[in-house]
Amino acid sequence: MNSKEEQTNSEVTNLENESSKEQHKEANYMNVNTRDNKLDKKSKDIEDKYKFGWSSYSEITNGRFAMIGFLAIILIELFSQQSFLKWAGIL
Structure with a gap:
């Protein structure tokens, strides 16, 4: 292989790694949002239960x-x- 092909292959690998990292971050972001929604529901329940x-x-x-x-x-x-x-x- 020549140096241009190796460079292109490494760039493709880097792009794939970056896209997988972004997908992983998005998945974590979704999990954080889901947790926040659950906490909001709990806090609303507590506010409603004040007697x-x-x-x-x-x-x-x-x-x-x-x-x-x-x-x-x-x-x-x-x-x-x-x-x-x-x-x-x-x-």
Whole structure:
């Protein structure tokens, strides 16, 4: 084979590799979009399920506020160098 034929063959191989990479990227893009759609459906379900009273949304919210309150008590005790009950005037 001469150098022109080898160069042409290598160019064809490179083009085939690039097109297969692009197809693979498109397939991954499709999978990502599908996952995003599933997440959107789940988030819509959660928004629709918000109700007053005992629900998963209210439990998550109450848990988050409890964590914030617990952290606040720890910080008060650290900065004031006394127990929270004493600081609050309960004891």
